[in-house]
Amino acid sequence: MLTNRPEETFGLLLADGARLLRLRIDRALEEAGLGLTPGEARTLAYVALSPASRQTALAAQMNVEPMTLVAFLDRLESRHLVVREQDPTDRRAKIVRLAPEAQPILERVHGVTRKVQERALQNFRPEEVEMLQALLKRMRANITASEPGRGQE
Amino acid sequence: MLTNRPEETFGLLLADGARLLRLRIDRALEEAGLGLTPGEARTLAYVALSPASRQTALAAQMNVEPMTLVAFLDRLESRHLVVREQDPTDRRAKIVRLAPEAQPILERVHGVTRKVQERALQNFRPEEVEMLQALLKRMRANITASEPGRGQE
DNA sequence: GGCGATTAGTAAGCATGCCTTATTATCTGA
């Protein structure tokens, strides 16, 4: 008896998988010499996906606190990869846009993440990749849905 | 055209899934009031899985640097959840064992991670859970294998 | 019009995880 109950294996699997994947993406981005941290790259990708969003909306979409996003945007802006414009309809709000210079960077980010993905899913058949993708998507939906206020009550 | 190419969706899915899962486990452990950080909990689980291992072996199994493990063990030891004994066959090495007091804590950690898992996989059928588990396991194997330098060989 | 409540963004500071580089003690093998 090795204390090898399935639950514990699955919990570790989740935690390890999550951790390792993060690490690989992190390292791959670093090796790419883009000067982007994973969070910055992720932010860039989301800005590209939802152009002309407000910061609050972007943060909600990314599932991070607004404050966390501010830090990413600060760094991206100082690299001239995004622009913050004032929302003409609300002077408190800002609209985030991709800077033109960001386009090639974005392509390279995609290249990097694609490579990580390929390595992680090396011997998977295409339908297995799709299956994994579908399951993960459902899992993410469950996770984000199960958090009401964030602190919850 | 929403720049909605599949690659980028999958990359974000991987990154987001990894991040969110980590966060949930983190928060669940904190709410449980065990006074354990995720890393500590993970370490505890691994010590239980491979009792009487050396630190180096444990670190390799956990896929962290030895130095990272030292920090976790320091904290676990100061809480009397693990014990470090000298390896009788090598005075440099130490054998890590679970302290008797750790057993109930470990059970509660399992409870917490099981709950996170249940919430994340809410509407999954049992065979889907198994499928996900199998795919993740293969992915983890790919990831750890693809690291030449330190990931063991 | 004006006052309170809410909202957008931000400042500051903290904990965690994980790494890297370097140090000390010990072991091993030629």
Place this chain on the structure above:
DNA sequence: TCAGATAATAAGGCATGCTTACTAATCGCC
């Protein structure tokens, strides 16, 4: 016996993401 490898550790660094608190602007409502 002595060089080189190995086990654990010390010290320090960076990124992530959070929380709490503050400012400015807007909205709701009388």
